[in-house]
Amino acid sequence: MNDVLHKLPEFAGNHLALSALFAILLVALVAGEVGALFRKWKMLTPASLTQLINRDTPLIIDLSASADFEKAHIPGAKNVAMSQFDPETQKDLSKAKELPVVLVDKDGRGVGKAANRLIKAGFARVFVLDGGTYAWQNAQLPVAKGKK
Template sequence: LRRGRGGLSAAEATQLINRRNAVVIDLRAPSDFAAGHLPSARQVAAGEIGAKIAQVAKNKSTPVLLVCQNGQQSQKAAREVEAAGYAEVHVLEGGVAAWQQAGMPVVKQGVAK
């Protein structure tokens, strides 16, 4: 899997989640999160990721997958998460928009769609 700027495709992200139990963090606003997010994702505001990452991903060797609407916020947040000592930080290329375009499942208010 690639690190850094490139980001992961929806298929690569799915493998990371399924095979490695990656922690999925959605950086979008709560209203966007409620409208549709990746299964197993936890919502953490982008501006709070530095302060909250340790609560969401307790083991620093666990892969972390950052998700936003289009990939931009995730790139910035990835630097903060790496600075906090996480060894494997990934970004979903194209964000939730690309995930949905690829036909991947999203969860809306607790119901898989």
């Protein structure tokens, strides 16, 4: 092990591009993990969402496009277009400030901003389904089709 540590500076000097790329990736990874520690909402796996549904009665909001929602969505989810998502003006949401709120979309990538808006509007228990509807389907959990 000592031999590797002694040769590391020589390797880094001979391979500046690789060393710089490694440093950039390491910083990005650490920044992402630190950001996840300090955000106020939590990521859920399909299994943990199932547990939450069985324990509580969460409000599940699907922010997918209408066509994607009609193809497949979590049973009981309400479809709200991302462009119309405003937690401060929607009456259904203002009544649910004490309920756990779960945000879902097609692949789980576009809901972080919506989760932050919910936190800003005073919602205490905000969750995001990691992987979205795709992860739910891959876990072979039931889906509903159609508008409701």
